Amino acid sequence: MVIKITPKQSKRINALIKKLCCNYVDGNCLLLDDGEEHACVQCISRYGIYCSYFKNAVLPADRELFAEIMQSASKKQCQICKSFFVPKAKNQRYCPNCAAVQKRKKAAERQRRKRAVLP
Incomplete structure (x- = not known):
């Protein structure tokens, strides 16, 4: 199954491949190496994701x-910073960065209420 991408996403994907993919060497793919050099399939494609290694190891x-491409139906938008993220639970409302901040705020408020009740 080919996952469709836009030209803007394609540019970001190519930059990600050149930066993080361990199989990318000088425009060639080590996984496809059979004695002859083969161009990286993902770098030359503009309309979809064809490399399963890229999809599973580099894109996340x-x-x-990743949220924009892979989770188009179930991606969520953070209620604080409005960025898109892949939820790990169905009721998750915040991206991981904002979740940590929100957790600290809730804990502080909970402790404040607890201290107010104690004599």
Whole structure:
């Protein structure tokens, strides 16, 4: 199954491949190496994701791009910073960065209420 991408996403994908893919060497793919050099399939494609290694190992490194491409139906938007993220639970409302901040705020408020009740 080919996952469709836009030209803007394609540019971000190519940058990600050149930066993080361990099989990318000088425009060639080590996984396709059979004695002859073969061009990286993902770098030359503009309309879809064809490399399963890229999809499973490299793409999750960029959370926003991963959410944009892979989770188009179930991606969520953070209620605080409005960025897109892949939820790990169905009731998750915040991206991981904002969740940590929100958790600290809730804990502080809970402790404040607890201290107000104690004599």
